[in-house]
Amino acid sequence: MLLCRVGSVSWGLGLRSGALRAPALSCRIHRVGTSGDAARFRDTVLLPHTHFPMKLNNQKLLDRELQIQRECGFDQLYTWQRERKAKKEFCLHDGPPYANGDTHVGHALNKILKDVRNRFEVLRGTRVHYVPGWDCHGLPIELKALGQLHAGDLTPLQVRRKAREFAEAAIARQRAAFQRWGIMADWGNCYYSFSGHYEATQLRIFQDMHSKGLVYQDYKPVFWSPSSRTALAEAELEYNSEHLSRSVYATFTLTALPPKLAPSLGNALGKVSVLVWTTQPWTIPANQAVCFMPKAQYSLVKRVDSEQLLLVATERIASLTSALGTDLQNVTTFVGSDLEGGVCQHPTISGKEVPLLPANHVTMAKGTGLVHTAPAHGMEDYSVATHFSLPVDCMVDEEGRFNELAGKDLQGQAVLDKGTDTVICMLQAAGALVKEEWCVHSYPYDWRSKTPVLFRPSKQWFINTANLKDKAKESLQKVKVIPESARATLMAKLDGRTYWCISRQRSWGVPIPVFYHRETGEALLNKYTVAHVAKVFEEKGSDSWWVEPLEALLPADVLKKSNAGSVTDYERGEDVLDIWFDSGTSWAAVLHASDPHADVCIEGKDQLGGWFQSSLLTSVAVRNKAPYKALVVHGFVVSEKGDKMSKSLGNVIDPDIVINGGPDPVLSPAYGADVLRWWVAESNVFSDVQIGPKTLNTARDSIYKLRNTLRFMLGNLQGFDPQTQAVDPKHMHYIDQYLLHLLREYSIKVSDAYSEFDSGRVIRLLQAFINRDLSSFYFSIIKDRLYCDAENSLGRRSCQTVLEEILDGVTRSIAPILPHLAEEVYQYAPGHDEGETLFQSGWIKSSSVWRKPGLEEAVEGACAIRDSFLSSIPGRNAVEYDLTVAIEPGLLFELMESLQEEPTSTCSQLTELMMASRTTLREALPRDLPADAITGRGTFLINLEGGVIREESTYNIAAVPISLTRCPRCRRHTAETPDCLCPRCQTVVREAQ
Template sequence: SLIGKLLECGFWGVAFGPGQYRDSVLLPRTEFPSNLSGQKLLEREMEIQRECGFAELYAWQRDRKSKKEYCLHDGPPYANGDPHVGHALNKILKDIRNRFEMLRGRHIHYVPGWDCHGLPIELKALGELGTSGLSPLQVRQKARVFAEGAIARQRAAFQRWGVMADWDNCYYTFDGSYEAAQLKVFQDMHSKGLIYQDYKPVFWSPSTRTALAEAELEYNPQHTSKAIYATFALSTVPPEMADIAGKLGSISVLVWTTQPWTIPANQAVCFMPNAQYSVVKRADGSQLLLVATDRVASLATLLGTELESVGTFTGAQLEGGVCCHPTIPGKDVPLLPANHVNMGKGTGLVHTAPAHGMEDFTVASDFNLPVECLVDEDGQFTELAGPELQGQRVMAEGNDTVISMLKAAGALVKEEACVHSYPYDWRSKQPVLIRPSKQWFINIAGLKDKAKEALAKVRVIPESARGSLLAHLDRRPYWCISRQRSWGVPIPVFYHKETGEPLINRHTVSHVAQLFSEKGSDCWWELPLGSLLPPEVLQKSKAGDLTEYERGEDVLDIWFDSGTSWAAVLEEANRRADVYVEGKDQIGGWFQSSLLTSVAVQKKAPYKALVIHDFVVSEKGDKMSKSLGNIVDPDTVINGGEDPSLSPPYGADVLRWWVAKSNVFSEVQIGPAALTSARDNISKLRATLKFMLGNLRGFDPRTQAVDPKEMHYIDQYLLHLLRNYSMKMTDAYNDFDAGRATRLLQGFITRDLSSFYFSIIKDRLYCDPENSLARRSCQTVLAEVLDGVTRSIAPILPHLAEEVYIHTPGHEGGCTLFRSGWIKSSPVWRRPGLEEAVEGACAIRDSFLSSIHGRSAAEYELIIEIEPGLLFELMESLQEEPTSSYSQLTELMMSSRTTLTNALPRDMNADALISQGNFLINLEGGVIREDSAYQVAAVPTSMARCPRCRRYTSESPDCPCSRCQKNGN
């Protein structure tokens, strides 16, 4: 390509030796550097940010006149650490879209925010101190200071990456105004009966001593449990089994569980009503076992013995059966139907402990079973579990003790290690358990159908993620929103000291919300109870005396914090964003909590579209971790590492190009290869931009531009291609597909500019008179192309785009690219007939080039034969005379001279290389169609090489060609 040649030849690629014609050639000149690296690159990016007003750009666009608004609502990153490449992927992806929409003239509503509450911040802030001896206010003060430090570091990084925002006016979930808006949503949902207090199983983290929501779990696929097969002897045989029991003896129900510690809490054994069950006899003994018929074969293999079926029954026929609890003498365990029983593993009969399973709890509710919790907040057996188990950790020695008790009772059939996926606390990375607790919940069942209806109206990118969004909704029976911590928004509830009944209504919540708005939520602990619950509020609430109440100690789940951001941040007139853009981990997190709270309050989704990107991984596809040593720090990417040879400074635009070029909807790889590739892509782009800038020196498009109708056809054709390119780039950005935008850019530069247009026009640019129509025509197109390309890359590479704009002629002083709009494209540039003419000529050229096998086209004269018809007329428009060395057709052919004729001469030179082909002309939607044949004869030129223009157009080597004789002085 031309760009490659330019780089090889000391940039311009023109080998002019000393001589009288050198100064007469119009070589390109520009101060725009072909390459920036190291400290110069970093300094230049910071200069661009200052000189071009990056910090003021958001406020400027908010103040300008605009009819349309574009709202991208920022999902709050967590304020518990330093900025990482995941932040870079997310923030830059958002900024690319915001800058694109701003260039198109829209008002951008983008308020960056931070999620500031929660246990991870609390734990990091306290470190080894723990909460021992600290009051809630002391804990909160330390957590706030820690969060503010993390916010400052992240905000500085986001600014350095060129993210456009008003960084002095962000939102923080610990601000009083935000907390007050959150409580208003809470009150609205509570008044509709969607928020309630109940005693039911929740995910509980013994390591952090708090309830967790589904979105706060990480599933460890390599967790190992001690799984057991245990028997529950039938004390009351179902009527249908009476005959078998009478003839063969006692029957035991076989169950399987990966949580043996839950056996002491067992209240029932569940079966699938419409499944088949068999009583089987072990070949290695007389034991009779009841199991699902579908599980008999696999169980026989597992137990290492044949299992002979002595009777088969439907699940419904098991009703009425009662078992003996294996470790609690005298305790009866009923057989009960349940649809959650799984036939894919175990025995098809499920041990049911309502205190320690969500589905088990549902069974307990349906059949009025007791819900006995034998486990405390530290994950240890309580006194209710009996002296043998009391004080033991249920997931450690307590588990082993239960297994020993089953063995002693003769109920243990088999014990095995089971590797399976198990939920862990995402903060402490320790396993969680399920235990009942009195908590505050949101009734998802009452919202689920409405949420699905709202989601159906939302555009999801990629569409394949919609199924995951719906699946997460379906899996969630309820949402536990209370947490037993200090660093968060207090749940505005008061409890009666004697009865424990909660006092919460619109009067109490509204008053607390007003206090939070004025003073922040610290006032929940700072103010006396009388200020939180004044007489007028007590009176409106029809409550008793103040002394009968105490304030609650729980705080709201941080997913409720962030999930109500639409109410606190979006403009009140229409609390619905155009788009939310976050990683796929938010499918069950912020996307869902925002949807549920918004549907509950305003009966619609808070977003019109969702863009869901994947995670960043190493170049080997591994998750980044300190232990693997594969973490890529965005600060190191921009500023370089300790050893510049290993970690050179790439600058912010390389980081942004990496984001744009990546397929963000699958795992995004980063590492030396990806960053080096991004740097090289930008270097090639700079060379192309410099070529255009250099050839525009001295050209003022405001006064010297040529009307498209007067341009050379190839120049008009380039405007036609530029128009198509502009529309495709607009579509790519509209579709949130920056990767497609980078491919369109590279294709346009490599194929249409470097390999095609630049290689053809340099003769005109360098050797035609400075003010000639031919040269000004070409410069007009270069100015339009430079402007279009610069604007098209601006959302991705804002520093480079502004740098180019500074060097581009024809701009008012002080104007910046981002204050001057999107790509300008004129309908006049669309020229279908012109397109056929130039592409027909290119088809003929391709045939000619294939016949000379890589030799220089300039060394040949061409005779092009076309029968009379439309193709001939089109080629004739490119060449008015039958034979010419300076026609547009010759320029396109890049030959010494071209002759256009209806028939090849009979006395053809023996050295002629003949090629032929066909070109299909299709105009006006197929109304005009003509398939035309052509032949090309390429003959080695008899002309000499001109010492000025280097074309084979001279009569002798020492004499310039006729054109250069006119222009060479």
């Protein structure tokens, strides 16, 4: 690398095969003179010059980014673009992050993805609708706000006040982080799920769904968290695949034989037992039946080791033989429906009998083919109970302990702990325990407390999703899902949701606007009561549910319209709405009231069962259509080893430390916001995204390389005014026109990639354009023209015109990803008023006139010939050769002739493209080639007018060491004698004097 210094700015000029070498500036017009002459000639070489810094590190980088944000009005851009006239509007609906702590890299991935698309739309001239918001209610906030305090020791208003303060503090920290990342929004006008307007809108959606019969109250099993003491929805669960349970095989002795089997088994009455298997032994006291599959085959088997007679599914005999460690002899086989009418003795409750019942949920994948059924503790069990009118007795309290219904031996014991031990002991004492073993399986956990949950019946409010799913699926057919593979997951999660429990037994949330009759317990809930409560919430917020007197929430006129009695007959409900219902109604509170329909929603894959789904269900329930036109589903952030981020593993990466650096700058350097944004954009966001020192260093180095390329162009545009000095494309050199053609293709591809939410493809296109088309090709060819032609020559101005277009196009193409760098470059770039910002000036300005017929074929044909030439002289400098190109008459010859009108030239466009010092274009190679000539041969296919004109042409080349000497100014072998300048340099120096 040869270093040339101009003023205070250094430039590295790469020396590659055929590349322009740094010029020696040491002669007058004809002969080498004194050192003073050398200095004078050095000043005639137009090397790049710019004050744009090559690299910014540490505090300088951070200060520069913040300066750019201030000077370029990052905080005003959203308002500016909302106020301008635009034909199109783009709406990206922001799924609300949770206000329960500081930001993490998952936030960065999500917010930056959204911002990249929004900034692209602003540049395209579209008016962007993007209102960021926060999900502010819920148990995690409540628990963190209370700390060591117990909610039972505080009034609901005290709990709510602490929770609100905690959420507001978290929002302030998160908002500041989002702004530092360069996220474009009106940060003074966000939405919050605890605002009165939002809560009122939510209640109106609730009432609309209630009036359509989609919201109802019922007593049935729900997921219940003993640690949180509240009901949970499916979306609030995490499944632990490593959960360890004590499973048991237990017997239910037959006390009444099934009628169809009585003739054959009559002598065995009292000796035959039904064998069941369960991973939840604590539910056996609540057993009300044993279920079988009607169409399956069942057998009566005899244990060889004990003569015990057991009823099991025929298909399970082999597995049970292994599990029980004894042979099972098949006595007789029959169809499952023959078991109907049988009755068993409950194993732990003396005198209690339970029936054998048919059920289609019984499978043969595990167990015995006969299922212990406790309607209070499972949805399939509950369905059986509903069908056969079985009791649904709950033996478990809110803290997950057996209550008085379980009996004195169990009362007060935690069902998932000591209660399980006691039940197993009871089975053993009754002679019903066949085997106990540990079982590793997937089990639902509370996503907040990370502890196991259980099924427990309670009186809750539900949404009947069964009546919504078909409409929801139909609506999803009109929604674009990226990646398409996520659609199947969304559908599957929707299918698996038979109902949605929306009531929570907490204080921090939106109260369910229901009043209960003090004597009958009947719920008072209708359009009049909800409309009035919504109005109160809009004006005073939901604290008014606890602050206002009952008469203010349930006034006389509302009671009259509701045909209800006196206000003293009622009391207000204590449950709050599920936070997924909170966030799921954001479309109604945030989007345009005339058509609340977002162009896109972008969230992580966990929202396929969360916000995406709750938004869909509420919108379909109210409007029969989805609230979004497209969904973009991104993955989670993981470590560079692919591990989930965890504080216990020590692999958590704080985005604030990524930007500002950590205590040890060697281990945690300050990367700045643009590196964080590049990491997001470059990643394959549709799968899990890795982050770590290696990833961040790679992103930083990529930006350094990009910055150097931009700096090279800025340096060569010093003093260039595109308004007065730009060259019309039709007067440009062919290679310059060709680069405009490549720039147009690049801009089209980049626009398509942004439109498809594929910023990774944008970066790949950018790097390919810079590395292949610019650095390795165009820049290496034009340096001689840029540095050594006359300052105002057509060739140099042609080149500068293209460099300005490329600089402008590349800068705009990276602006959505790297807004700080783009605005910084724009401040140094020529051709616009001081104070103007890039994001207010539009997208890449390419033109269809840049594509000239025959241009592409001419340049690419010349490049094919050049590649043959350069490959024939590996390791040598192309300027040391005199090149002859021989092409038979035809299209290729005509195209090459357009690049070189004279047969032989040292300064033609063909010579420039060949990177030789002199080129001769002939129809055939001369017969008298010198002995040291290097020859080659190749073909080039010309394809014009969409294939109408096709011609494959053959060319031959011959390269010999050039007889001319190296010019001491431009370093090309074009001078007559060693101590003289070449004709081109003589003219330039003469005119400069």
